[in-house]
Amino acid sequence: MWEVLDLELFAxxxxxxxxxxxxxxxGLFSERAGVVNIALDGIMIFGAFTGAVVAxxxxxxxxxxxxxxxxxxxxxxxxxIASIRYQADQVVSGTAINLLAIGVPAVLSNALxxxxxxxxxxxxxxxxxxxxxxxxxxILATLLGKYSILVFFAFSMxxxxxxxxxxxxxxxxxxxxxxxxxxxxxxxxxxxxMRYYAVWISGLLxxxxxxxxxxxxxxxxxxxxxxGRGFIALAALIFGRYTxxxxxxxxxxxxxxxxxxxxxxxxxxxxxxxxxxxxYVLTMIVLAGLIGRAQVPAADGIPYAQAK
Amino acid sequence: MTKRKxxxxxxxxxxxxxxxxxxxxxxxxxxxxxxxxxxxxxxxSEVDWDSEEEPTEGTDATTGDNELSNTSWEDEDSxxxxxxxxxxxxxxxxxxxxxxxxxxxxxxxxxxxLFFGYIVGGILTxxxxxxxxxxxxxxxxxxILLHTVWPLELMLLLFLGKxxx
Numbered sequence: 222m223w224e225v226l227d228l229e230l231f232a233x234x235x236x237x238x239x240x241x242x243x244x245x246x247x248g249l250f251s252e253r254a255g256v257v258n259i260a261l262d263g264i265m266i267f268g269a270f271t272g273a274v275v276a277x278x279x280x281x282x283x284x285x286x287x288x289x290x291x292x293x294x295x296x297x298x299x300x301x302i303a304s305i306r307y308q309a310d311q312v313v314s315g316t317a318i319n320l321l322a323i324g325v326p327a328v329l330s331n332a333l334x335x336x337x338x339x340x341x342x343x344x345x346x347x348x349x350x351x352x353x354x355x356x357x358x359x360i361l362a363t364l365l366g367k368y369s370i371l372v373f374f375a376f377s378m379x380x381x382x383x384x385x386x387x388x389x390x391x392x393x394x395x396x397x398x399x400x401x402x403x404x405x406x407x408x409x410x411x412x413x414x415m416r417y418y419a420v421w422i423s424g425l426l427x428x429x430x431x432x433x434x435x436x437x438x439x440x441x442x443x444x445x446x447x448x449g450r451g452f453i454a455l456a457a458l459i460f461g462r463y464t465x466x467x468x469x470x471x472x473x474x475x476x477x478x479x480x481x482x483x484x485x486x487x488x489x490x491x492x493x494x495x496x497x498x499x500x501y502v503l504t505m506i507v508l509a510g511l512i513g514r515a516q517v518p519a520a521d522g523i524p525y526a527q528a529k
Numbered sequence: 530m531t532k533r534k535x536x537x538x539x540x541x542x543x544x545x546x547x548x549x550x551x552x553x554x555x556x557x558x559x560x561x562x563x564x565x566x567x568x569x570x571x572x573x574s575e576v577d578w579d580s581e582e583e584p585t586e587g588t589d590a591t592t593g594d595n596e597l598s599n600t601s602w603e604d605e606d607s608x609x610x611x612x613x614x615x616x617x618x619x620x621x622x623x624x625x626x627x628x629x630x631x632x633x634x635x636x637x638x639x640x641x642x643l644f645f646g647y648i649v650g651g652i653l654t655x656x657x658x659x660x661x662x663x664x665x666x667x668x669x670x671x672x673i674l675l676h677t678v679w680p681l682e683l684m685l686l687l688f689l690g691k692x693x694x
């Protein structure tokens with residue numbers, strides 16, 4: 222039984238944490254600007270569907286990736302318009318997008334491919350990168366030697382996000398808008414525009430995370446492909462106290478838990494359904510234990526009425 | 530005494546698990562190597578090198594292959610075409626594989642260039658237009674949509690590109 226805890230577990234965990242990292246970093250931009258983005262899971266589903274369809278039709282996974290990213294941004298923009306311009310309840314708006322994501326891809330898939338549950342397999346998946354020296358060293362080869370290019374991209378986005386949010390003027394304005402939008406507007410910052418940017422970026426990244434599931438990790442879109450990963454990403458974001466580095470730790474923890482439940486099935490005499498619950502139970506424990514202690518941006522979830 | 534944060538605890542837990550996994554993986558590879566060595570030695574020791582296979586009754590080793598042993602291979606058409614065909618089939622498969630590999634590489638390179646170029650172009654366009662007339666006269670909702678289709682936005686800059694702030 223102990224062999225399930227070998228380095229392959231970590232390698233699988235890193236792969237499975239990739240969509241979580243991308244979605245969580247997207248959520249970070251949005252939450253830091255003061256807009257709650259519950260719609261991460263729905264955007265991931267839209268991204269996965271778009272990526273799979275475009276990659277199949279164009280026979281190029283990169284076109285699918287781009288289309289998934291742009292559509293994710295557009296879907297998030299709808300959420301932004303509802304939340305920012307019309308000051309709708311942000312949780313309700315996000316939930317509406319999640320509900321749309323359950324039905325729209327199935328309808329479109331049926332219209333295009335006569336199947337509500339699965340799209341055709343794409344011809345070519347995203348490339349697997351073999352790191353030149355590392356892939357020859359015994360332990361590092363298993364841990365770091367061979368991953369899809371999106372895995373490396375996701376992990377490299379963590380320091381980039383940290384730099385953009387904490388070391389650039391754009392990031393400073395973003396945080397100001399999320400902490401005290403009135404003061405930010407007094408200082409001449411366009412609060413609406415900054416929030417729209419943040420929500421749009423969150424959609425771009427979440428769409429990318431969804432595309433990973435259908436273009437890099439799998440080879441087609443299937444119903445419920447995200448399996449609630451958008452919500453887990455949100456939990457990881459809260460767990461990480463809205464900082465990129467700690468959010469990465471949270472995503473890796475959930476990714477490894479996910480990999481663990483896949484590997485442990487059949488090894489221990491517990492029904493598989495209970496084992497599959499493990500990452501979600503962990504999410505609930507994290508949220509129940511930490512949500513009171515997480516420092517939410519002061520104006521997060523509060524609609525802002527721009528002064529005329 | 531400072532209270533440790535849960536995230537730090539989880540980070541340490543991941544590190545400990547990583548070290549544990551590395552130890553398990555190393556141990557597994559060592560035991561597999563040892564096992565294969567012992568198996569190899571036991572297998573070789575069990576082989577009876579002195580015994581020879583006796584031909585079965587009624588058959589002749591030389592005629593065991595039936596017509597093949599009686600075939601005069603020199604009379605066969607051993608023209609270069611045949612040789613090229615059999616060798617040619619292998620080279621054709623290798624050529625086909627190389628061609629597919631290069632096509633695949635081309636698809637990845639062209640796709641990546643388009644993907645990367647579009648993203649960078651969008652970021653640069655958003656940066657360029659931040660203090661232009663186009664950013665002022667259009668509401669933020671439309672501006673975000675324009676950033677999504679930034680080639681169109683660049684065209685609009687011809688008319689609305691004046692710096693205003």
